[in-house]
Amino acid sequence: MIGLECHVELKTATKMFCGCKNEFGGEPNTKVCPVCLGFPGALPVPNKKAIELTIKAGLAFGSEIPRFSKFDRKNYFYPDMPKDYQISQYDMPLCKGGVVEFWLENGARGECRLTRIHLEEDTGKSTHAGSSDGRLAGSTYSLVDFNRAGVPLMECVSEPDLRTAEEAVGYLEALKRTFVQLGVSDVKMEEGSLRCDANVSIRATGSTTLGTKAEIKNMNSFKSVRLAIESEIARQIELLESGNRVTQETRGWDESSGTTHSQRSKEEAHDYRYFPDPDLVPLEFEAAWIEELRSTLPDPPFKRYVRYVDQYELPTKNAAQLVENPAWEVLLDGAVRRGVKPKSYANLLLGDVAKKQNEDGLSEPAATFTIPASSEFVKLIENGTITSKAAKEMFPRIWSGEITDPAEYVKREGLAQSSDRDEIKKFVDEVIATNADAVAEIRKGKERALQFLLGQVMKASRGKANPALVNELLREAIGSG
Amino acid sequence: MADSLIEMTAAETARKVNARERSAREIALATFERVRRTDGEVGAFLTLTEDLALAHADRVDERIAAGESLPLAGVPLAVKDNMCLRGTQTTAGSKILLGWNAPYTATAVQRILDAGAIPIGKTNLDEFAMGSSCENSALGVTRNPYDAQRVPGGSSGGSAAAVASYESTIGLGSDTGGSIREPAAFCNIVGFKPTYGRVSRYGLIAFASSLDQIGPLTRSVEDAALAYDAIAGVDPMDATSVDVPHESTATSLRQDLKGLRVGIVKEYRAKSLGPAIDEVYAKAYADLETLGAEIVEIGLPTADYGIATYYLIAPAECSSNLARFDGVRYGLRVEGNDMAETYDRTRAAGFGPEVKRRILIGTHALSSGYYDAYYLKAQKARTKIAADFENAFGACDVIAAPAAASPAFRLGAKSDPYSMYLMDYYTIPVSLAGLPSISVPCGWARPDDGAEEMPLGLQLTAPLFGERLLLGAAHAYEIATKHAKKHAPRIGVRA
Ligand SMILES: [Zn+2]
Numbered sequence: 005m006i007g008l009e010c011h012v013e014l015k016t017a018t019k020m021f022c023g024c025k026n027e028f029g030g031e032p033n034t035k036v037c038p039v040c041l042g043f044p045g046a047l048p049v050p051n052k053k054a055i056e057l058t059i060k061a062g063l064a065f066g067s068e069i070p071r072f073s074k075f076d077r078k079n080y081f082y083p084d085m086p087k088d089y090q091i092s093q094y095d096m097p098l099c100k101g102g103v104v105e106f107w108l109e110n111g112a113r114g115e116c117r118l119t120r121i122h123l124e125e126d127t128g129k130s131t132h133a134g135s136s137d138g139r140l141a142g143s144t145y146s147l148v149d150f151n152r153a154g155v156p157l158m159e160c161v162s163e164p165d166l167r168t169a170e171e172a173v174g175y176l177e178a179l180k181r182t183f184v185q186l187g188v189s190d191v192k193m194e195e196g197s198l199r200c201d202a203n204v205s206i207r208a209t210g211s212t213t214l215g216t217k218a219e220i221k222n223m224n225s226f227k228s229v230r231l232a233i234e235s236e237i238a239r240q241i242e243l244l245e246s247g248n249r250v251t252q253e254t255r256g257w258d259e260s261s262g263t264t265h266s267q268r269s270k271e272e273a274h275d276y277r278y279f280p281d282p283d284l285v286p287l288e289f290e291a292a293w294i295e296e297l298r299s300t301l302p303d304p305p306f307k308r309y310v311r312y313v314d315q316y317e318l319p320t321k322n323a324a325q326l327v328e329n330p331a332w333e334v335l336l337d338g339a340v341r342r343g344v345k346p347k348s349y350a351n352l353l354l355g356d357v358a359k360k361q362n363e364d365g366l367s368e369p370a371a372t373f374t375i376p377a378s379s380e381f382v383k384l385i386e387n388g389t390i391t392s393k394a395a396k397e398m399f400p401r402i403w404s405g406e407i408t409d410p411a412e413y414v415k416r417e418g419l420a421q422s423s424d425r426d427e428i429k430k431f432v433d434e435v436i437a438t439n440a441d442a443v444a445e446i447r448k449g450k451e452r453a454l455q456f457l458l459g460q461v462m463k464a465s466r467g468k469a470n471p472a473l474v475n476e477l478l479r480e481a482i483g484s485g
Numbered sequence: 486m487a488d489s490l491i492e493m494t495a496a497e498t499a500r501k502v503n504a505r506e507r508s509a510r511e512i513a514l515a516t517f518e519r520v521r522r523t524d525g526e527v528g529a530f531l532t533l534t535e536d537l538a539l540a541h542a543d544r545v546d547e548r549i550a551a552g553e554s555l556p557l558a559g560v561p562l563a564v565k566d567n568m569c570l571r572g573t574q575t576t577a578g579s580k581i582l583l584g585w586n587a588p589y590t591a592t593a594v595q596r597i598l599d600a601g602a603i604p605i606g607k608t609n610l611d612e613f614a615m616g617s618s619c620e621n622s623a624l625g626v627t628r629n630p631y632d633a634q635r636v637p638g639g640s641s642g643g644s645a646a647a648v649a650s651y652e653s654t655i656g657l658g659s660d661t662g663g664s665i666r667e668p669a670a671f672c673n674i675v676g677f678k679p680t681y682g683r684v685s686r687y688g689l690i691a692f693a694s695s696l697d698q699i700g701p702l703t704r705s706v707e708d709a710a711l712a713y714d715a716i717a718g719v720d721p722m723d724a725t726s727v728d729v730p731h732e733s734t735a736t737s738l739r740q741d742l743k744g745l746r747v748g749i750v751k752e753y754r755a756k757s758l759g760p761a762i763d764e765v766y767a768k769a770y771a772d773l774e775t776l777g778a779e780i781v782e783i784g785l786p787t788a789d790y791g792i793a794t795y796y797l798i799a800p801a802e803c804s805s806n807l808a809r810f811d812g813v814r815y816g817l818r819v820e821g822n823d824m825a826e827t828y829d830r831t832r833a834a835g836f837g838p839e840v841k842r843r844i845l846i847g848t849h850a851l852s853s854g855y856y857d858a859y860y861l862k863a864q865k866a867r868t869k870i871a872a873d874f875e876n877a878f879g880a881c882d883v884i885a886a887p888a889a890a891s892p893a894f895r896l897g898a899k900s901d902p903y904s905m906y907l908m909d910y911y912t913i914p915v916s917l918a919g920l921p922s923i924s925v926p927c928g929w930a931r932p933d934d935g936a937e938e939m940p941l942g943l944q945l946t947a948p949l950f951g952e953r954l955l956l957g958a959a960h961a962y963e964i965a966t967k968h969a970k971k972h973a974p975r976i977g978v979r980a
Contacts, residue, residue, distance in 0.1 A: 043588065044585070044587075081808065086814065088809050089805050277848065277852055279856070279860060283691075
């Protein structure tokens with residue numbers, strides 16, 4: 005049984021309780037003020053945008069948004085934490101419950117219940133200097149950078165509904181996709197904007213009692229989550245099978261050795277002495293405001309994935325790829341409404357469109373790329389009106405909006421695929437006449453030269469010749485068929 | 486000559502400076518001269534900010550010359566040393582912050598400076614505002630200007646003593662459970678605690694966030710109103726500051742109390758403070774009646790629970806608020822072998838006994854297993870106390886009561902903490918309810934030890950946001966009784 009606690013840094017312009025910029029990196033201690041440094045006399049003022057983003061995240065997973073919420077202080081001493089308490093939420097989180105639905109690479113689907121989503125502030129970051137490996141042990145002094153202190157941090161706590169490391173990764177990918185789509189977070193793991201703890205316990209098949217759980221702390225890549233959970237499950241099975249017992253403890257994940265190691269046992273757990281932060285007034289939300297937020301939410305990625313697979317009958321791999329680009333949803337649905345086969349349009353999106361976006365450094369198709377033109381364009385390919393060669397020539401002009409009526413364009417330019425034997429025969433004869441060397445090679449059995457001649461004929465016909473017919477006529481003329 | 490300058494009220498000073506009869510600079514210079522002669526005996530100030538004061542005074546004179554009119558032009562200001570003033574040492578009366586220069590200015594301080602006040606210096610206080618005598622300061626002794634052997638009250642004792650001894654015209658103090666009203670009573674001046682949330686706490690070093698409130702100490706109610714008008718109002722930097730429109734109070738002070746219903750608390754009446762003191766309060770209530778007020782008896786059934794409730798909530802909040810003083814980022818650091826030992830040693834050396842006591846009480850009250858029995862129960866009691874007041878205000882407009890349980894006592898007289906806590910019996914419930922409350926001089930009484938008479942304060946309390954009503958009533962009482970006019974400190978003045 006696996007439960008995950010994820011910390012996600014929110015994409016707000018400013019920090020959680022002050023006006024300092026919320027940006028990654030920079031010279032240490034340059035994005036700080038008396039408030040986020042917890043200076044004597046400084047007071048927190050909550051960031052409304054951070055509250056809004058957290059509620060949006062909850063709404064996307066069907067969480068209940070209670071009308072009342074509050075911030076509490078979590079008291080403990082820690083050198084990275086300016087006030088020696090963290091402003092967090094204890095018993096009245098912004099979001100309660102909800103379900104995260106996800107899919108696995110093999111197409112299987114799963115779901116995991118959320119316990120809660122709450123909002124808190126991040127701490128600073130220590131660097132230990134003077135030791136060889138940057139660890140505290142052996143270091144001669146430590147430096148603290150408070151740029152990250154006070155950055156809004158959303159914590160998503162799941163129920164222990166996950167069964168395998170793959171499911172855990174599937175769940176995390178679902179979170180990530182949704183947060184990126186909603187603009188809640190960039191979820192850049194390398195910048196620490198998503199960090200994860202896992203609670204792992206095992207139980208015998210058929211047993212309903214949960215085993216003792218161990219908590220693995222601070223994994224910051226999907227890969228380390230997968231490896232750490234696999235390694236921890238293996239460790240616990242081995243312990244139980246050899247007649248030992250699992251102790252409740254916190255374990256750290258060591259990337260280099262691929263193992264978890266004991267950090268501290270739960271017996272020495274902190275008493276955080278939570279109490280309502282008297283510097284902040286309780287929060288009360290108007291039902292209408294919550295509904296307004298709900299109405300602005302786009303379809304969640306999982307829902308789109310399911311639609312693509314079940315309704316559009318796309319391969320799971322393609323569906324997963326399409327979901328990654330939220331802007332494609334409108335295009336694909338629009339094209340399908342115009343009678344284009346989902347698979348044909350998906351091919352265009354995953355092929356030429358993806359390539360073009362990539363080349364131009366765009367996160368979504370240019371506005372000049374319209375549903376009517378692109379739908380018409382795919383239909384012309386689908387029904388064989390134009391050859392793939394002609395399509396390749398036309399695509400950049402569809403993209404740029406130069407061609408608004410592809411059918412009319414094909415007609416005007418005479419680009420329709422031609423199966424007129426006499427017309428194609430003329431091109432074939434012409435090409436054979438000017439490429440005697442190639443013809444001789446084909447006669448010697450070099451099939452590749454035939455491809456060359458076919459290309460020449462296509463070129464001469466501006467791509468409109470039916471390639472099958474060209475092949476047939478070439479072979480006929482050379483006499484190798 | 487110089488004395489006549491510093492003995493003016495804030496209202497008179499501002500009028501003369503605005504009219505360019507006097508300059509802010511000459512008033513500042515006269516004030517520092519007074520402080521040099523006086524403060525050796527009184528000990529009101531921890532830091533003097535002469536350069537800053539003269540720079541401010543010159544700026545004020547320039548603004549006046551340019552045609553501006555400032556409500557507190559050239560008025561000397563003493564700031565309790567738990568409020569940040571950029572570039573000056575701010576200690577909260579503790580060794581743990583000795584040498585710490587505030588990198589920013591508290592909103593209330595900034596606002597009163599913008600109104601033309603001149604910062605004379607930072608005043609002594611009980612460490613982190615915890616105390617009722619100023620004896621808990623780690624940094625110096627402040628004496629009552631009426632008797633050098635007696636305390637000035639606390640925790641805003643330095644600001645009260647500075648104003649009482651004419652070392653400043655306005656003192657800013659902070660009141661958590663009576664820390665403005667009690668020293669005002671002890672020093673025969675006016676001390677005003679506005680409604681919780683009326684004045685921004687931004688830049689006030691927190692003791693108990695849900696109770697702390699900045700307010701003025703002055704020699705007249707009119708001055709208190711002027712200072713309050715300057716500092717009141719919502720502040721985007723303080724989430725607990727309230728956005729209730731502020732109407733000027735200084736321009737609407739009333740001359741009589743006709744039609745005002747004054748509540749006298751039944752439970753307080755049953756408690757004798759000694760015949761001499763009881764007589765002073767009986768006279769004060771009679772004076773209110775003479776001024777046209779109708780005296781009504783009201784009940785505050787939870788009156789006796791105030792102190793117990795307060796001494797759970799305030800320490801709980803302080804245990805958390807004071808965690809940041811850990812030797813990592815600023816202030817005192819006593820190195821240990823590891824992080825935990827550094828915390829321990831720093832806090833052991835930096836905090837005084839009263840602060841440590843409250844941190845321990847608060848930590849215990851919040852710890853798991855005790856939270857429900859202590860902190861949560863105290864919060865419920867607090868709600869009941871507030872409801873009691875709300876109920877009482879159905880029958881009266883303001884409530885009159887003593888401001889403190891005795892006149893100023895001798896230095897060192899109260900060695901056990903509990904007897905000190907009892908001093909705030911009358912002020913604490915008002916603070917728990919967040920109400921606006923003022924102490925005005927109301928007479929003199931001989932202390933138990935038979936020494937010379939010491940001043941007493943009358944506490945008037947109004948409903949939430951009733952500042953205008955409250956200051957008006959206090960003003961009418963003050964001008965009719967003239968107790969404040971008998972203002973003549975016995976120490977720190979030229980022989
Ligand atoms: Zn900041």
